[in-house]
Amino acid sequence: MPTVQLYVYDLSNGLAKQLSRQLTGKQIDGVWHTSVVIFGKEVFYGQGISITAPGQSHHGNPLHVVDVGETALDEETFNEYLEEMRDVYTADKYHLLDFNCNSFTNDCVGFLTGGSIPAWIKDLPSDFLSTPFGAALRPTIDSMFRRPTPGAASPPAAPSPGAMQQAAAASPNPALASALLQAVASQAMSTGSLSVPTSLPRTPTAGSATVAAPIHMCTNSSALHGILQSHRAAVVFFTSATCGPCRMIEPVFEELSHNKTHGNGGGKTAFVKVDMAGMGNQVGAEYGIRATPTFLFFLDGKKINEVKGANAAELRSQVDMLLFQAFPPHPHTKLSLRAVEALSTDPILFTQVPALDTVATKFGTFIDAATPSEQLTTAKATISTSFLPFLKTRFADSGSASKKPAVQCTPQMLAQWTTATTSLVNVLSPAQLFPLVDMWRLALLEESVATWLATAPTPSALSLLLNKGAQVLDTADPAQKTAGRNYLLTLLRLLANGFAHAALAQSLLAHAPAGKRALVTCVVVACLLFGDAAVRTAAASVAFDVAATLQRSRVERVTGRAASTGMGHIEVAEDEEWEVEMVSAVLEALTNETQSEEVVHRLVAALAFLLRLSPSYEGQLAPLLEVLQARETLKSKLAKGGCGESGVQKAEVRKLIEEVADKLCS
Missing domain, CATH: 3.40.30.10 (Glutaredoxin)
Structure with a gap:
């Protein structure tokens, strides 16, 4: 029986994969146009149904060729089907969101094989339109890109500037989105063409012309x-x-x-x-x-x-x-959780700026004390001539992180910093590396740095620094752990700042191989039980940021709206096993924390966010909470000796503990 193939084209020529996270807050790997290849011909829908020799359409060579099954039908039957479909798939019915090439190929594949096109193509519409940017852009796309009736002379209608501004504002990168929308609108208005504008790189915004609606x-x-x-x-x-x-x-x-x-x-x-x-x-x-x-x-x-x-x-x-x-609806949606709902899901950040010249001088002495090599010489030069000047330009030296006009880091600069970091991590000890970690901590507050690191090639600077921290925690030598205290403290503060921007936050919590969730979890869980109070405080801060990011993702899924944090769209995949590990670690840390009310506050808030709206709550987490006696652990923090001599004192913290204990842990 003849094999039915699907030819898949990316109309963004790879730019969707590169820019989608900046525009939508979500990774979209391509803007897919598809056609069906059977009986030695390629069939697709645009201005009506078109037929060419395979690979000879105006789209060129396909990016993917997918075998979607075999057909028992003969060519004559398929030709009769196409003739009948010409009355359905006409040019005037083509709509770039609702009725397009992928709608047609899905119908053809269903007719020929009884199957459908792959979900990663079919579900792209919902993926795009579920983002705040996609939803805001929908009316603009309707206005700009509705194809005219054949023979119509007028180009697509111009979208209103207000609609375009509103759509751009919903993007995690409004400036980039606005520039691209303006370019696409200008191209469409001047030429009537739906092609991607040549004045800017091809973008997923323009390419979303082929995205189907729900x-x-x-x-x-x-x-x-x-x-x-x-x-x-x-x-x-x-x-x-x-x-x-x-x-x-x-x-x-x-x-x-x-x-x-x-x-x-x-x-x-x-x-x-x-x-x-x-x-x-x-x-x-x-x-x-x-x-x-x-x-x-x-x-x-x-x-x-x-x-x-x-x-x-x-x-x-x-x-x-x-x-x-x-x-x-999740059972937690019926609970009154005023104390939990009053918690901000904004990340805890470490924005203080040290005396950068002093940091650089101290770090320079560590490099000079190491065995000389060409790699170290180059790394030191990169730090002093590129990394440090960027930080001094981006941040004030007054001890605050007040933002100056944004300084864009080029990918070349960031690649040089990563190369320098690799050379230094391979030579210096953790006790000598913490000034470098502190520089990266500040750099992550800049969105362009965070966005680049979210998709940086492996090994990224973050992976290198995290692995070094894991080595410190794995050592059995107490002296080495003590010597690594400053490294761990700055590494945790760096991790906290990694949650300042949505793209990197999602990368930190994504599964391997692209994500860093396992490394982040390893470092945070171990540091929650570290002997030094400052390290435990920083670890509790990262645990809170992890849980708050997860909570924002859940709220988006439940309500269909992005949380009002200014961070844009956040999506974190649920993982029952990982959530059990995090809840267990937070509860163990709470059991052991008898000194710092601040640490207790952050841990209880993290626990609340890990539990609230969790799909695993009734199946795994609720029984775990009972076995670990979570309610009793929380209540003990209110009693004498539970946290300080008299227990937790702040009224808002006591109220939060009681609410989590009585409503989420019972």
């Missing part, structure tokens, strides 16, 4: 079955172009698709349109559809309800009921 278009049963199998909940709208009531209810359906594909069910909720014209009537016949509009509601692939007619109130009610059944 609405899936289906013209055959196989495609619909594939959607039902891959989504927990689905709403299927049977419609037709000649149906007046369908046109009345369609805006409500589209509004629901945009609003309800965020939050808990974001990646597992599908809104599907089936046009009863053409082959869509076969889908309707399978489900006994006799009139339009009709809405079917599916849970785990099974039909559970049906609504007929243009009843907007009933449609909204049934969608809400479906999503409640599919994604019941």
Whole structure:
């Protein structure tokens, strides 16, 4: 049987992977355009259905070629299908968000094989539109990039400046987003072209022209079955172009698709349109559809309800009921947690600026005392002529971190700093390296540095410094641990500053190989039990930042809105095993902490954020809390001797401890 292939093109030519995190706060590896290759021809949808020899379209060579199965159909049957689809996939129906090339290939693959295109292509729309930038940009894209009816002379309508400013403001990098949007708008308005502008690098913003909306278009049963199998909940709208009531209810359906594909069910909720014209009537016949509009509601692939007619109130009610059944609210959403909700999720940062010349002089003596080498000479020169001048320009020398006009670090500069760091880490001891760590601590407060490090090649400077810290903690020699105290303290403060910007925060908590979660966890967990109080305070600060970042990610998933921290979109993957490790470590640290009320405060806040809204709460964490006697541990901090002679004294800290103990640990 003939093999069906999917040709995949990245319309951003690699720039989506490079710039998406800066623009959206989320990693998007490509802006995918797809076509189907079968029977020696490449078929795709744009200005109608087009057919070329494989690899001979205007997109050039595909980035990926994916085998999506085999077909038992013959070429004649497929040609008949395409002819019928020409009435469905017409140029005037093409919409860069709702009805595009990927909609077409998904239908074709369903017809030929009974399957669907890969999820990493199909789910790109929800990934993009679930970001604050994507959601804010949706109206602008609608305005700029709606293709005209064939023969229309007018270019795409210009978006309002206010809409573009609002969209850019939702990006983690508003200046970059604004510049790119202006360039794309200028290109579209002057030429009517939807190509990426040549005056700026190709960007995922422009390329999102091929991003489909949360609405899936289906013209055959196989495609619909594939959607039902891959989504927990689905709403299927049977419609037709000649149906007046369908046109009345369609805006409500589209509004629901945009609003309800965020939050808990974001990646597992599908809104599907089936046009009863053409082959869509076969889908309707399978489900006994006799009139339009009709809405079917599916849970785990099974039909559970049906609504007929243009009843907007009933449609909204049934969608809400479906999503409640599919994604019941977390039990913590019913709790009154005023003390926990009053906690800021802004990261704890260490922004104090030392006398940089003094730091550099001291570090220079450590380098000079080492065995001379060409690598050390080059590293010292890099520190003195590049790294230190940047810090002195970026930060005031008055002991504060008041921000001067931003100084952009080039990738070349950062690569040089990393090379210098590698040379120094390989030669100097931890007791000699802490001034270098302190320089990186300050540098991470600059967004351009943090963003670069989030995707820096391995080994990155952060990985090198973290590994050195792990070596200090692994040693069995107490003297070496004591000697490494300053290194660990500055390393923890550096880690805390790594949570100042969303891109690096996500990288620090991402899984290997790209992420640094295992290294961060290793260092933090060990330092929570360190003998030195300052080290424990810094470790508790990082534990709080980790938990607060996780909390912001959860709040976004539950509410569909970014937390109001100014950091932009945050997404941290849930990991039950890791959460158990972090909760256990925080509780052990709380048990042992009898001196510092500040450390207790940060640890309790971290525990609250680790527990609240956790998907693992009822399955793993609640039993763990009982075994570890978490409630008793927290309550003990309020009693005499639990933290200082008289226990915790500050009223707000006592209230937080009582709330976490009684409501999250009971």
